[in-house]
């Protein structure tokens with residue numbers, strides 16, 4: 001079977017997400033996925049089961065506690081496999097913002113006065129502020145600015161910023177405003193030639209296909225599970241060789257116990273256990289579309305990723321084309337997805353009405369969206385967009401349908 005010809009069965013996909021038949025949600029088209037996605041029923045079932053039967057302190061010898069711990073460990077094991085990491089290279093914290101904040105404290109170890117840290121102006125603030133704060137310990141902060149014509153981060157611009165003093169580079173895999181996929185593999189290659197530690201923010205990338213962290217060869221990578229079909233948690237990956245060198249940010253007795261050293265407070269137990277449901281959902285997706293083969297989990301994810309991105313391209317390109325050709329709308333980023341060079345996260349403004357007014361019109365027509373700066377205020381500032389009114393963002397994932405896109409375009413034609 002040619003996997004490129006296998007189409008995503010959208011009816012099957014939607015049947016896995018209870019929200020689509022819920023009385024409150026069912027009449028809406030949900031286009032705010034970059035804010036937070038719906039969850040498949042497997043996640044809800046796992047959460048329910050944990051809360052019903054095993055809501056006790058895990059890792060003791062009695063059955064309920066043993067099973068609680070086993071399910072938490074299972075979630076970690078499966079997620080490590082799905083992103084091609086080792087189990088002791090990932091941690092599940094409260095959010096990406098928290099994970100990056102703690103990581104930045106730990107990485108102070110590698111910063112001497114006068115060392116340089118590169119941040120971008122395309123990132124969400126979660127991957128900027130923690131690194132900019134290193135100024136307080138004497139680091140010099142350098143900004144890699146995106147190109148104002150293409151809205152892209154240009155790698156040759158980065159090359160010019162790197163010096164012998166550069167120690168850290170924090171960069172987004174995909175901006176939550178511009179939507180372009182940055183070539184993190186190439187960026188890591190360049191950084192590593194210069195002994196620079198790379199922190200990739202995958203929050204806007206992972207919902208469109210889980211990353212293979214070893215192929216990207218980043219040193220640290222983060223994404224938010226609540227935008228990737230799970231509960232409100234954040235995953236942080238770190239290369240073992242660096243993780244084990246990091247100082248302990250957790251209880252003193254945990255010295256050397258990485259990755260817990262950079263996960264103070266640990267994970268939310270029930271939510272961690274519910275992540276097994278994301279794996280189950282991906283397995284169901286795989287089994288529904290492909291013949292059962294004894295593939296490694298990462299290879300199944302590879303095939304699912306192609307299925308997802310092909311569908312996303314089909315549903316997002318008509319919308320990108322429509323917004324791009326309207327004279328009164330200003331699209332940010334690429335006007336077409338080709339070979340997954342862009343996520344279906346579509347931001348724009350209007351020349352005629354405010355982003356708030358436009359977003360309200362869409363909401364009146366049962367399109368769940370919003371206007372905001374989405375905490376990427378430096379990106380908006382560079383684009384000359386006020387951070388109060390911000391952009392309108394229509395963000396799609398694989399459970400959106402072509403019918404929803406067509407209906408959205410009709411609403412634009414009739415009301416906007």
Ligand SMILES: Cc1ncc(COP(=O)(O)O)c(C=O)c1O
Pocket residue numbers: 034035094095096097098123124126127172174175176201203204223224233234374
């Ligand atoms: C690209 C990007 N990075 C980081 C974050 C921060 O994630 P969290 O809410 O898990 O802290 C967000 C949240 O919207 C985001 O869109």
